[in-house]
Amino acid sequence: MKRYKLIIEYDGSNYAGWQKQKGLPSIQETLESRIQELIKEPVQLFASGRTDAGVHAKGQVAHFESEKEVDPYKLTGALNFFLKSTNIAILEIAEAEERFHARFSAKMRYYEYLILNRNAPSILFPGKFWHIKEKLDYNLMQEGANYLLGKHDFTSFRAKDCQADSPIRTLNLVLFEKEGDIIKFTIAARSFLHHMVRNIIGTLRLVGNKKISPEQIKLILEAKDRSKAGQTAPPQGLYFLKTDY
Amino acid sequence: MKRYKLIIEYDGSNYAGWQKQKGLPSIQETLESRIQELIKEPVQLFASGRTDAGVHAKGQVAHFESEKEVDPYKLTGALNFFLKSTNIAILEIAEAEERFHARFSAKMRYYEYLILNRNAPSILFPGKFWHIKEKLDYNLMQEGANYLLGKHDFTSFRAKDCQADSPIRTLNLVLFEKEGDIIKFTIAARSFLHHMVRNIIGTLRLVGNKKISPEQIKLILEAKDRSKAGQTAPPQGLYFLKTDY
Numbered sequence: 001m002k003r004y005k006l007i008i009e010y011d012g013s014n015y016a017g018w019q020k021q022k023g024l025p026s027i028q029e030t031l032e033s034r035i036q037e038l039i040k041e042p043v044q045l046f047a048s049g050r051t052d053a054g055v056h057a058k059g060q061v062a063h064f065e066s067e068k069e070v071d072p073y074k075l076t077g078a079l080n081f082f083l084k085s086t087n088i089a090i091l092e093i094a095e096a097e098e099r100f101h102a103r104f105s106a107k108m109r110y111y112e113y114l115i116l117n118r119n120a121p122s123i124l125f126p127g128k129f130w131h132i133k134e135k136l137d138y139n140l141m142q143e144g145a146n147y148l149l150g151k152h153d154f155t156s157f158r159a160k161d162c163q164a165d166s167p168i169r170t171l172n173l174v175l176f177e178k179e180g181d182i183i184k185f186t187i188a189a190r191s192f193l194h195h196m197v198r199n200i201i202g203t204l205r206l207v208g209n210k211k212i213s214p215e216q217i218k219l220i221l222e223a224k225d226r227s228k229a230g231q232t233a234p235p236q237g238l239y240f241l242k243t244d245y
Numbered sequence: 246m247k248r249y250k251l252i253i254e255y256d257g258s259n260y261a262g263w264q265k266q267k268g269l270p271s272i273q274e275t276l277e278s279r280i281q282e283l284i285k286e287p288v289q290l291f292a293s294g295r296t297d298a299g300v301h302a303k304g305q306v307a308h309f310e311s312e313k314e315v316d317p318y319k320l321t322g323a324l325n326f327f328l329k330s331t332n333i334a335i336l337e338i339a340e341a342e343e344r345f346h347a348r349f350s351a352k353m354r355y356y357e358y359l360i361l362n363r364n365a366p367s368i369l370f371p372g373k374f375w376h377i378k379e380k381l382d383y384n385l386m387q388e389g390a391n392y393l394l395g396k397h398d399f400t401s402f403r404a405k406d407c408q409a410d411s412p413i414r415t416l417n418l419v420l421f422e423k424e425g426d427i428i429k430f431t432i433a434a435r436s437f438l439h440h441m442v443r444n445i446i447g448t449l450r451l452v453g454n455k456k457i458s459p460e461q462i463k464l465i466l467e468a469k470d471r472s473k474a475g476q477t478a479p480p481q482g483l484y485f486l487k488t489d490y
Contacts, residue, residue, distance in 0.1 A: 009368045056369060058425075080365050089365040091426075120325050120334040123254045124301060125370060180303070181336075 001065045004072065005096040006031075006045075008060040011087035013127050013236065018050045018060070027051075027088060031062070034082040038075065039068055048102045048243040049109055052195075054235030056128070058112070059091070059242040063102040100245070108172065110188045110241035111197045113233065115205075118181040129182070130201070130237035136208030138176045138183045143214035144207035145174035145185075147221060148200065154193055155224035157203070159232070162194035167224075169193060183208075186241070195232050203230035246310045249317065250341040251276075251290075253305040256332035258372050258481065263295040263305070272296075272333060276307070279327040283320065284313055293347045293488040294354055297440075299480030301373070303357070304336070304487040308347040345490070353417065355433045355486040356442045358478065360450075363426040374427070375446075375482035381453030383421045383428045388459035389452035390419035390430075392466060393445065400469040402448070404440035404477070412469075414438060428453075431486070440477050448475035 008031070016024035020032075028045050035043050048061040072093040079090050099105075116122050116129035117136050148154075151170040158167055173188035185204075187197055203220060206212045220228045253276070261269035265277075273290050280288050293306040317338040324335050344350075361367050361374035362381050393399075396415040403412055418433035430449075432442055448465060451457045465473045 009365065011368050058369065076364065087368050089368040091363060091365050118336065119321065120254065120336050123256050123332055123334040124303065124373065128369065 001067060001098070002069055003063055003065050003096045003098055003100055004070070004075075005094050005100060005102065006062045006064075007091040007093075008057060008062060009089045009091055010057050010060065011127075012051060012054050012056045014087060015053065017053045017055070018047050027057075027060075028062075030083075030086055030088060032064075034079060034086075035064065038078055038082060039066055039070060041066060041068060046102045048106050049111075049192075049240050051238075051240050052235055055238045055240065056236070057240040060240050061102045061106075061243045063096055063100060102243075105245050106190065106243045108188050108190055108244040109192065110173075110186060110243070111192070112239040112241045113185040113187070113197060113201050114237045114239070115183040115185070115201075116181055117183050127236050130234050132205065134209045136183060136205065137210070138178050138208065140210070140214055141183075141185075141204045141208045142174075142176040144204050144217040145176065145200070147214070147218040149174055152221055153224055154196060154221070156220050156226055156229045157196050157199040158193040158226060159195035159199070160226065164191075164193050167193060169196070198233040198235070198238060199226075199229055199231075201233040201237070205233070206230050246312060246343070247314055248308055248310050248341045248343055248345055249315070249320075250339050250345060250347065251307045251309075251335055252337040253302060253307060254334045254336055255302050255305065256372075257296060257298070257300045257302070259332060260298065262298045262300070263292050272302075272305075273307075275328075275331055275333060277309075279324060279331075280309065283323055283327060284311055284315060286311060286313060291347045293351050294356075294437075294485050296483075296485050297480055300483045300485065301481070302485040305485050306347045306351075306488045308341055308345060347488075350490050351435065351488045353433050353435055353489040354437065355418070355431060355488070356437070357484040357486045358430040358432070358442060358446050359482045359484070360428040360430070360446075361426055362428050372481050375479050377450065379454045381428060381450065382455070383423050383453065385455070385459055386428075386430075386449045386453045387419070387421040389449050389462040390421065390445070392459070392463040394419055397466055398469055399438055399441060399466070401465050401471055401474045402441050402444040403438040403471060404444070405471065407439035409436075409438050412438060414441070443478040443480070443483060444471075444474055444476075446478040446482070450478070451475050 020029045043064040045062045076093045155167040175186045177184045265274045288309040290307045321338045400412040420431045422429045
Protein backbone atom coordinates (compact mmCIF):
# COMPACT_ATOMS: atom_id res chain seq x y z
CA MET A 1 0.00 0.00 0.00
CA LYS A 2 1.15 3.51 -0.83
CA ARG A 3 0.21 6.51 1.27
CA TYR A 4 -0.38 9.97 -0.25
CA LYS A 5 -0.50 13.31 1.51
CA LEU A 6 -2.63 16.14 0.10
CA ILE A 7 -2.54 19.89 0.80
CA ILE A 8 -5.99 21.33 0.13
CA GLU A 9 -7.56 24.78 -0.23
CA TYR A 10 -11.31 25.21 -0.02
CA ASP A 11 -14.08 27.73 0.33
CA GLY A 12 -16.26 26.21 3.04
CA SER A 13 -19.27 28.48 2.38
CA ASN A 14 -21.41 25.86 0.68
CA TYR A 15 -20.29 22.79 2.63
CA ALA A 16 -21.56 21.23 5.85
CA GLY A 17 -17.90 20.91 6.87
CA TRP A 18 -15.01 18.53 6.22
CA GLN A 19 -16.65 15.40 7.53
CA LYS A 20 -19.00 13.13 5.56
CA GLN A 21 -22.62 13.53 6.65
CA LYS A 22 -25.62 11.75 5.17
CA GLY A 23 -27.49 13.93 2.71
CA LEU A 24 -25.21 16.97 3.15
CA PRO A 25 -22.37 18.21 0.94
CA SER A 26 -18.97 17.74 2.62
CA ILE A 27 -15.39 18.39 1.55
CA GLN A 28 -14.42 14.82 2.43
CA GLU A 29 -17.09 13.16 0.30
CA THR A 30 -16.56 15.52 -2.65
CA LEU A 31 -12.84 14.77 -2.63
CA GLU A 32 -13.13 11.03 -2.02
CA SER A 33 -15.57 10.60 -4.89
CA ARG A 34 -13.31 12.48 -7.33
CA ILE A 35 -10.21 10.54 -6.27
CA GLN A 36 -12.10 7.27 -6.61
CA GLU A 37 -13.22 8.20 -10.12
CA LEU A 38 -9.60 8.84 -11.03
CA ILE A 39 -7.80 5.89 -9.46
CA LYS A 40 -10.71 3.42 -9.81
CA GLU A 41 -10.41 2.17 -6.26
CA PRO A 42 -12.30 3.00 -3.03
CA VAL A 43 -10.40 5.53 -0.92
CA GLN A 44 -10.84 6.96 2.54
CA LEU A 45 -9.47 10.38 3.44
CA PHE A 46 -8.19 11.34 6.89
CA ALA A 47 -7.82 15.07 7.58
CA SER A 48 -5.61 16.99 9.97
CA GLY A 49 -8.54 19.13 11.15
CA ARG A 50 -12.21 18.35 10.62
CA THR A 51 -13.40 21.89 9.94
CA ASP A 52 -17.01 22.89 10.68
CA ALA A 53 -19.67 24.08 8.26
CA GLY A 54 -18.66 27.33 6.57
CA VAL A 55 -15.02 27.25 7.71
CA HIS A 56 -12.41 27.70 4.96
CA ALA A 57 -8.98 26.14 4.46
CA LYS A 58 -5.80 27.56 2.96
CA GLY A 59 -3.79 24.43 3.78
CA GLN A 60 -5.86 21.52 5.06
CA VAL A 61 -3.85 18.28 5.10
CA ALA A 62 -5.30 14.84 4.39
CA HIS A 63 -3.98 11.42 3.44
CA PHE A 64 -5.26 8.27 1.74
CA GLU A 65 -3.91 4.85 0.98
CA SER A 66 -3.92 3.19 -2.40
CA GLU A 67 -2.96 -0.16 -3.88
CA LYS A 68 -1.83 1.72 -6.95
CA GLU A 69 1.33 3.67 -7.48
CA VAL A 70 0.24 7.07 -8.75
CA ASP A 71 2.31 9.98 -10.02
CA PRO A 72 1.58 12.71 -7.42
CA TYR A 73 2.12 15.56 -9.87
CA LYS A 74 -0.17 14.07 -12.53
CA LEU A 75 -2.81 13.18 -9.94
CA THR A 76 -2.79 16.80 -8.70
CA GLY A 77 -3.46 18.13 -12.20
CA ALA A 78 -6.14 15.55 -13.01
CA LEU A 79 -7.85 15.98 -9.67
CA ASN A 80 -7.95 19.77 -9.99
CA PHE A 81 -9.53 19.31 -13.41
CA PHE A 82 -12.18 17.02 -11.88
CA LEU A 83 -12.72 19.54 -9.06
CA LYS A 84 -13.38 22.48 -11.38
CA SER A 85 -17.07 22.76 -10.55
CA THR A 86 -16.41 22.59 -6.79
CA ASN A 87 -14.88 25.07 -4.36
CA ILE A 88 -11.91 22.81 -3.63
CA ALA A 89 -8.38 22.82 -5.07
CA ILE A 90 -5.44 20.51 -4.44
CA LEU A 91 -2.29 22.54 -3.85
CA GLU A 92 0.04 19.56 -3.66
CA ILE A 93 0.14 15.78 -3.46
CA ALA A 94 3.23 13.94 -2.21
CA GLU A 95 4.02 10.35 -1.36
CA ALA A 96 4.18 9.96 2.43
CA GLU A 97 5.83 7.46 4.73
CA GLU A 98 3.77 4.41 5.63
CA ARG A 99 3.33 5.53 9.23
CA PHE A 100 2.30 9.10 8.34
CA HIS A 101 -1.20 10.00 9.52
CA ALA A 102 -2.64 13.42 8.67
CA ARG A 103 -4.48 13.55 11.99
CA PHE A 104 -2.43 11.57 14.47
CA SER A 105 1.06 12.60 13.32
CA ALA A 106 0.25 16.32 13.61
CA LYS A 107 2.61 18.25 15.91
CA MET A 108 1.12 21.71 15.48
CA ARG A 109 -2.01 23.09 13.83
CA TYR A 110 -2.42 26.73 12.73
CA TYR A 111 -5.67 28.59 12.23
CA GLU A 112 -6.22 32.13 11.01
CA TYR A 113 -9.24 34.30 11.81
CA LEU A 114 -10.00 37.41 9.75
CA ILE A 115 -12.09 40.33 10.99
CA LEU A 116 -13.04 43.20 8.69
CA ASN A 117 -13.26 46.18 11.01
CA ARG A 118 -14.98 49.02 9.19
CA ASN A 119 -18.44 50.27 8.33
CA ALA A 120 -18.80 48.93 4.80
CA PRO A 121 -18.96 45.19 4.09
CA SER A 122 -16.27 43.60 1.92
CA ILE A 123 -16.93 43.97 -1.79
CA LEU A 124 -13.70 42.39 -2.96
CA PHE A 125 -13.80 39.32 -0.69
CA PRO A 126 -17.42 38.63 0.33
CA GLY A 127 -17.97 35.77 2.78
CA LYS A 128 -14.35 35.79 3.91
CA PHE A 129 -14.48 37.90 7.11
CA TRP A 130 -16.35 38.48 10.31
CA HIS A 131 -17.59 41.99 9.55
CA ILE A 132 -17.55 44.08 12.75
CA LYS A 133 -18.45 47.76 12.45
CA GLU A 134 -17.60 48.96 15.96
CA LYS A 135 -13.95 50.00 16.29
CA LEU A 136 -11.76 47.24 17.79
CA ASP A 137 -8.42 47.83 19.52
CA TYR A 138 -6.31 44.90 18.34
CA ASN A 139 -3.53 45.70 20.82
CA LEU A 140 -5.96 45.14 23.69
CA MET A 141 -7.10 41.92 22.00
CA GLN A 142 -3.46 40.79 21.89
CA GLU A 143 -3.06 41.57 25.61
CA GLY A 144 -6.14 39.51 26.39
CA ALA A 145 -5.04 36.64 24.15
CA ASN A 146 -1.67 36.44 25.89
CA TYR A 147 -3.40 35.11 29.04
CA LEU A 148 -4.41 32.05 27.04
CA LEU A 149 -0.87 31.09 26.02
CA GLY A 150 0.45 27.84 27.51
CA LYS A 151 -1.25 24.80 29.03
CA HIS A 152 -4.74 25.39 30.48
CA ASP A 153 -8.16 23.89 31.03
CA PHE A 154 -10.12 25.51 28.18
CA THR A 155 -13.61 24.51 29.38
CA SER A 156 -14.75 28.15 29.09
CA PHE A 157 -13.99 28.10 25.36
CA ARG A 158 -15.29 24.61 24.57
CA ALA A 159 -18.50 23.82 22.69
CA LYS A 160 -21.12 21.90 24.68
CA ASP A 161 -21.02 19.03 22.20
CA CYS A 162 -17.21 18.75 22.23
CA GLN A 163 -16.21 15.08 22.25
CA ALA A 164 -12.61 15.43 23.41
CA ASP A 165 -11.64 13.37 26.49
CA SER A 166 -9.89 16.28 28.17
CA PRO A 167 -10.42 20.08 28.13
CA ILE A 168 -6.67 20.61 28.64
CA ARG A 169 -4.87 22.12 25.65
CA THR A 170 -1.61 24.00 25.10
CA LEU A 171 -1.66 27.20 23.04
CA ASN A 172 1.71 27.95 21.45
CA LEU A 173 0.90 31.06 19.43
CA VAL A 174 -1.65 33.85 19.60
CA LEU A 175 -0.89 36.76 17.27
CA PHE A 176 -2.95 39.77 16.23
CA GLU A 177 -1.88 41.80 13.20
CA LYS A 178 -3.55 44.66 11.39
CA GLU A 179 -3.42 45.43 7.69
CA GLY A 180 -5.64 48.31 6.68
CA ASP A 181 -9.15 47.49 7.92
CA ILE A 182 -8.36 43.80 8.40
CA ILE A 183 -7.48 42.35 11.80
CA LYS A 184 -5.75 39.01 11.39
CA PHE A 185 -5.48 36.55 14.27
CA THR A 186 -3.18 33.52 14.05
CA ILE A 187 -3.38 30.77 16.64
CA ALA A 188 -1.45 27.50 16.97
CA ALA A 189 -1.70 24.42 19.17
CA ARG A 190 -1.10 20.71 18.77
CA SER A 191 -4.88 20.30 18.89
CA PHE A 192 -8.00 22.32 19.63
CA LEU A 193 -11.34 21.69 21.31
CA HIS A 194 -14.56 22.01 19.34
CA HIS A 195 -15.31 25.70 18.51
CA MET A 196 -12.30 26.72 20.61
CA VAL A 197 -10.87 29.24 18.14
CA ARG A 198 -14.26 30.79 17.38
CA ASN A 199 -15.16 31.00 21.08
CA ILE A 200 -11.82 32.64 21.84
CA ILE A 201 -12.34 35.21 19.08
CA GLY A 202 -15.93 35.85 20.13
CA THR A 203 -14.62 36.64 23.62
CA LEU A 204 -11.61 38.71 22.56
CA ARG A 205 -13.96 40.85 20.51
CA LEU A 206 -15.39 42.05 23.84
CA VAL A 207 -11.88 43.09 24.81
CA GLY A 208 -11.43 44.84 21.46
CA ASN A 209 -14.52 47.00 21.92
CA LYS A 210 -13.72 47.59 25.60
CA LYS A 211 -16.75 45.78 27.01
CA ILE A 212 -14.27 43.86 29.20
CA SER A 213 -10.62 44.41 30.12
CA PRO A 214 -7.78 42.20 28.84
CA GLU A 215 -7.27 40.91 32.42
CA GLN A 216 -10.79 39.49 32.46
CA ILE A 217 -9.72 36.88 29.93
CA LYS A 218 -7.65 35.31 32.72
CA LEU A 219 -10.73 35.20 34.99
CA ILE A 220 -12.93 33.76 32.25
CA LEU A 221 -10.33 31.05 31.59
CA GLU A 222 -10.05 30.21 35.30
CA ALA A 223 -13.86 30.08 35.70
CA LYS A 224 -13.98 26.92 33.51
CA ASP A 225 -17.52 27.95 32.60
CA ARG A 226 -18.62 28.37 28.97
CA SER A 227 -21.32 30.85 29.99
CA LYS A 228 -18.68 33.31 31.23
CA ALA A 229 -17.08 33.65 27.76
CA GLY A 230 -18.39 35.43 24.66
CA GLN A 231 -20.30 34.27 21.61
CA THR A 232 -19.06 31.77 19.06
CA ALA A 233 -17.61 33.87 16.22
CA PRO A 234 -19.10 33.09 12.78
CA PRO A 235 -17.39 30.44 10.65
CA GLN A 236 -16.68 32.53 7.53
CA GLY A 237 -13.75 34.33 9.19
CA LEU A 238 -11.95 31.10 10.08
CA TYR A 239 -9.28 29.43 7.95
CA PHE A 240 -7.40 26.20 8.57
CA LEU A 241 -3.90 27.39 7.74
CA LYS A 242 -1.37 24.55 8.03
CA THR A 243 -0.06 21.63 10.06
CA ASP A 244 3.47 20.89 11.20
CA TYR A 245 4.44 17.20 11.35
CA MET B 246 -21.48 74.63 -3.26
CA LYS B 247 -20.13 71.90 -1.00
CA ARG B 248 -17.51 69.42 -2.15
CA TYR B 249 -17.48 65.80 -0.92
CA LYS B 250 -14.64 63.30 -1.13
CA LEU B 251 -15.39 59.58 -1.37
CA ILE B 252 -13.14 56.56 -0.73
CA ILE B 253 -14.46 53.63 -2.77
CA GLU B 254 -13.85 49.87 -2.95
CA TYR B 255 -15.01 47.90 -5.98
CA ASP B 256 -14.75 44.60 -7.75
CA GLY B 257 -14.12 45.62 -11.34
CA SER B 258 -14.87 42.18 -12.83
CA ASN B 259 -18.25 43.06 -14.30
CA TYR B 260 -17.59 46.68 -15.22
CA ALA B 261 -16.21 48.28 -18.37
CA GLY B 262 -14.04 50.42 -16.08
CA TRP B 263 -14.44 53.57 -14.01
CA GLN B 264 -15.42 55.89 -16.82
CA LYS B 265 -18.93 56.31 -18.19
CA GLN B 266 -19.35 54.65 -21.58
CA LYS B 267 -22.52 54.50 -23.66
CA GLY B 268 -24.32 51.19 -23.25
CA LEU B 269 -21.70 49.66 -20.92
CA PRO B 270 -21.79 49.29 -17.12
CA SER B 271 -19.29 51.63 -15.43
CA ILE B 272 -18.42 52.37 -11.82
CA GLN B 273 -18.88 56.10 -12.41
CA GLU B 274 -22.39 55.81 -13.83
CA THR B 275 -23.52 53.29 -11.21
CA LEU B 276 -22.32 55.57 -8.42
CA GLU B 277 -23.57 58.82 -9.92
CA SER B 278 -27.08 57.41 -10.43
CA ARG B 279 -27.28 56.17 -6.81
CA ILE B 280 -26.03 59.47 -5.39
CA GLN B 281 -28.51 61.38 -7.55
CA GLU B 282 -31.37 59.21 -6.31
CA LEU B 283 -30.34 60.02 -2.77
CA ILE B 284 -29.67 63.73 -2.92
CA LYS B 285 -32.21 64.51 -5.68
CA GLU B 286 -29.78 66.61 -7.67
CA PRO B 287 -27.60 65.86 -10.72
CA VAL B 288 -24.01 65.06 -9.70
CA GLN B 289 -20.78 64.48 -11.58
CA LEU B 290 -18.01 62.37 -10.10
CA PHE B 291 -14.30 62.97 -10.70
CA ALA B 292 -11.96 60.08 -9.85
CA SER B 293 -8.31 59.99 -8.89
CA GLY B 294 -7.60 57.16 -11.33
CA ARG B 295 -9.85 56.08 -14.18
CA THR B 296 -9.32 52.33 -13.88
CA ASP B 297 -9.75 50.07 -16.93
CA ALA B 298 -12.25 47.27 -17.45
CA GLY B 299 -11.77 44.48 -14.91
CA VAL B 300 -9.43 46.45 -12.64
CA HIS B 301 -10.37 46.52 -8.92
CA ALA B 302 -10.07 49.25 -6.30
CA LYS B 303 -9.37 49.05 -2.58
CA GLY B 304 -9.27 52.82 -2.21
CA GLN B 305 -10.36 54.76 -5.28
CA VAL B 306 -10.94 58.44 -4.52
CA ALA B 307 -13.62 60.59 -6.15
CA HIS B 308 -15.34 63.88 -5.46
CA PHE B 309 -18.58 65.60 -6.35
CA GLU B 310 -20.16 68.98 -5.71
CA SER B 311 -23.60 69.56 -4.31
CA GLU B 312 -25.89 72.50 -3.59
CA LYS B 313 -27.05 70.62 -0.54
CA GLU B 314 -25.35 70.19 2.77
CA VAL B 315 -25.31 66.45 3.45
CA ASP B 316 -24.22 64.52 6.53
CA PRO B 317 -21.22 62.51 5.24
CA TYR B 318 -21.73 59.66 7.72
CA LYS B 319 -25.44 59.25 6.95
CA LEU B 320 -24.82 59.52 3.21
CA THR B 321 -22.23 56.71 3.46
CA GLY B 322 -24.72 54.38 5.14
CA ALA B 323 -27.58 55.23 2.80
CA LEU B 324 -25.40 54.95 -0.29
CA ASN B 325 -24.05 51.55 0.76
CA PHE B 326 -27.63 50.39 1.23
CA PHE B 327 -28.48 51.60 -2.30
CA LEU B 328 -25.32 49.88 -3.62
CA LYS B 329 -26.16 46.48 -2.16
CA SER B 330 -26.87 44.83 -5.50
CA THR B 331 -23.67 46.21 -7.05
CA ASN B 332 -20.00 45.35 -6.52
CA ILE B 333 -19.21 48.78 -5.10
CA ALA B 334 -18.93 49.99 -1.49
CA ILE B 335 -18.26 53.42 -0.04
CA LEU B 336 -15.60 53.22 2.66
CA GLU B 337 -15.81 56.85 3.66
CA ILE B 338 -17.29 60.21 2.70
CA ALA B 339 -15.85 63.46 4.02
CA GLU B 340 -16.41 67.12 3.30
CA ALA B 341 -13.50 68.49 1.27
CA GLU B 342 -12.08 71.95 0.71
CA GLU B 343 -13.53 73.89 -2.18
CA ARG B 344 -10.33 73.64 -4.20
CA PHE B 345 -9.89 69.90 -3.64
CA HIS B 346 -9.96 67.87 -6.88
CA ALA B 347 -9.72 64.06 -6.71
CA ARG B 348 -7.75 63.97 -9.95
CA PHE B 349 -5.80 67.21 -10.15
CA SER B 350 -4.87 67.57 -6.47
CA ALA B 351 -3.31 64.07 -6.34
CA LYS B 352 0.32 64.05 -5.21
CA MET B 353 0.91 60.30 -5.32
CA ARG B 354 -1.09 57.31 -6.58
CA TYR B 355 -0.53 53.73 -5.40
CA TYR B 356 -1.43 50.55 -7.26
CA GLU B 357 -1.07 46.94 -6.15
CA TYR B 358 -0.68 43.95 -8.45
CA LEU B 359 -1.28 40.42 -7.16
CA ILE B 360 0.15 37.29 -8.78
CA LEU B 361 -0.83 33.81 -7.57
CA ASN B 362 2.26 31.73 -8.26
CA ARG B 363 1.34 28.06 -7.94
CA ASN B 364 -0.19 25.24 -9.95
CA ALA B 365 -3.76 25.36 -8.66
CA PRO B 366 -6.04 28.33 -9.33
CA SER B 367 -7.39 30.32 -6.40
CA ILE B 368 -10.48 28.79 -4.80
CA LEU B 369 -10.80 31.30 -1.98
CA PHE B 370 -10.35 34.45 -4.06
CA PRO B 371 -11.30 33.73 -7.69
CA GLY B 372 -10.82 36.56 -10.18
CA LYS B 373 -8.45 38.42 -7.90
CA PHE B 374 -5.01 37.37 -9.20
CA TRP B 375 -2.94 36.83 -12.30
CA HIS B 376 -2.50 33.07 -11.99
CA ILE B 377 1.00 32.10 -13.16
CA LYS B 378 2.02 28.45 -12.80
CA GLU B 379 5.70 28.69 -13.72
CA LYS B 380 7.91 29.47 -10.74
CA LEU B 381 8.77 33.19 -10.47
CA ASP B 382 11.78 34.58 -8.60
CA TYR B 383 10.39 37.73 -7.00
CA ASN B 384 13.85 38.90 -5.91
CA LEU B 385 14.93 39.04 -9.54
CA MET B 386 11.70 40.90 -10.35
CA GLN B 387 12.58 43.45 -7.66
CA GLU B 388 16.06 43.87 -9.16
CA GLY B 389 14.54 44.48 -12.57
CA ALA B 390 11.92 46.87 -11.20
CA ASN B 391 14.59 48.98 -9.49
CA TYR B 392 15.83 50.15 -12.93
CA LEU B 393 12.47 51.84 -13.43
CA LEU B 394 12.66 54.00 -10.28
CA GLY B 395 12.96 57.73 -10.85
CA LYS B 396 12.16 59.99 -13.80
CA HIS B 397 12.16 58.31 -17.23
CA ASP B 398 10.58 58.22 -20.65
CA PHE B 399 8.22 55.23 -20.26
CA THR B 400 7.31 54.89 -23.96
CA SER B 401 8.22 51.18 -23.81
CA PHE B 402 5.52 50.61 -21.19
CA ARG B 403 2.83 52.86 -22.66
CA ALA B 404 -0.32 51.66 -24.42
CA LYS B 405 -0.61 52.64 -28.07
CA ASP B 406 -3.85 54.54 -27.39
CA CYS B 407 -2.41 56.46 -24.42
CA GLN B 408 -3.61 60.08 -24.56
CA ALA B 409 -1.06 61.64 -22.21
CA ASP B 410 0.89 64.59 -23.63
CA SER B 411 4.22 63.29 -22.42
CA PRO B 412 5.66 59.79 -21.85
CA ILE B 413 7.80 61.11 -18.98
CA ARG B 414 6.80 59.84 -15.54
CA THR B 415 8.50 59.53 -12.15
CA LEU B 416 8.24 56.24 -10.25
CA ASN B 417 8.66 56.67 -6.50
CA LEU B 418 8.09 53.12 -5.28
CA VAL B 419 8.43 49.62 -6.72
CA LEU B 420 8.15 46.88 -4.10
CA PHE B 421 7.82 43.11 -4.45
CA GLU B 422 6.69 41.09 -1.43
CA LYS B 423 5.82 37.41 -1.07
CA GLU B 424 3.26 35.89 1.26
CA GLY B 425 2.82 32.16 0.74
CA ASP B 426 2.03 31.65 -2.95
CA ILE B 427 1.10 35.28 -3.51
CA ILE B 428 3.54 37.78 -5.02
CA LYS B 429 2.44 41.32 -4.24
CA PHE B 430 3.77 44.28 -6.21
CA THR B 431 3.21 47.86 -5.01
CA ILE B 432 3.99 50.80 -7.27
CA ALA B 433 3.59 54.53 -6.72
CA ALA B 434 3.90 57.64 -8.89
CA ARG B 435 2.20 60.98 -9.13
CA SER B 436 0.58 59.72 -12.34
CA PHE B 437 0.81 56.79 -14.71
CA LEU B 438 0.53 56.28 -18.46
CA HIS B 439 -2.24 54.09 -19.88
CA HIS B 440 -1.56 50.38 -19.12
CA MET B 441 1.78 51.35 -17.58
CA VAL B 442 1.49 49.17 -14.46
CA ARG B 443 0.19 46.17 -16.39
CA ASN B 444 2.89 46.51 -19.05
CA ILE B 445 5.58 46.75 -16.38
CA ILE B 446 4.28 43.62 -14.65
CA GLY B 447 3.96 41.75 -17.94
CA THR B 448 7.62 42.54 -18.59
CA LEU B 449 8.91 41.81 -15.07
CA ARG B 450 7.25 38.42 -15.30
CA LEU B 451 9.87 37.58 -17.95
CA VAL B 452 12.53 38.48 -15.42
CA GLY B 453 10.81 36.33 -12.79
CA ASN B 454 10.86 33.23 -14.98
CA LYS B 455 14.40 33.99 -16.20
CA LYS B 456 13.54 34.57 -19.84
CA ILE B 457 15.43 37.86 -19.54
CA SER B 458 17.88 39.23 -16.96
CA PRO B 459 17.02 42.08 -14.55
CA GLU B 460 19.54 44.30 -16.39
CA GLN B 461 17.52 43.99 -19.60
CA ILE B 462 14.77 46.08 -18.01
CA LYS B 463 17.16 49.02 -18.29
CA LEU B 464 17.70 48.34 -22.01
CA ILE B 465 13.96 47.93 -22.64
CA LEU B 466 13.30 51.24 -20.88
CA GLU B 467 16.03 53.01 -22.89
CA ALA B 468 14.75 51.56 -26.19
CA LYS B 469 11.54 53.67 -25.88
CA ASP B 470 9.84 51.01 -27.97
CA ARG B 471 6.69 49.25 -26.78
CA SER B 472 7.49 46.16 -28.87
CA LYS B 473 10.65 45.53 -26.81
CA ALA B 474 8.65 45.06 -23.57
CA GLY B 475 6.41 42.18 -22.49
CA GLN B 476 2.68 41.57 -22.66
CA THR B 477 0.03 43.63 -20.89
CA ALA B 478 -0.73 41.74 -17.67
CA PRO B 479 -4.43 40.89 -17.20
CA PRO B 480 -6.64 43.40 -15.33
CA GLN B 481 -7.92 41.12 -12.53
CA GLY B 482 -4.59 41.27 -10.63
CA LEU B 483 -4.59 45.07 -10.50
CA TYR B 484 -5.95 47.16 -7.60
CA PHE B 485 -6.12 50.92 -7.26
CA LEU B 486 -4.85 51.24 -3.69
CA LYS B 487 -4.84 54.86 -2.54
CA THR B 488 -3.96 58.47 -3.32
CA ASP B 489 -1.96 60.95 -1.31
CA TYR B 490 -3.06 64.58 -1.53
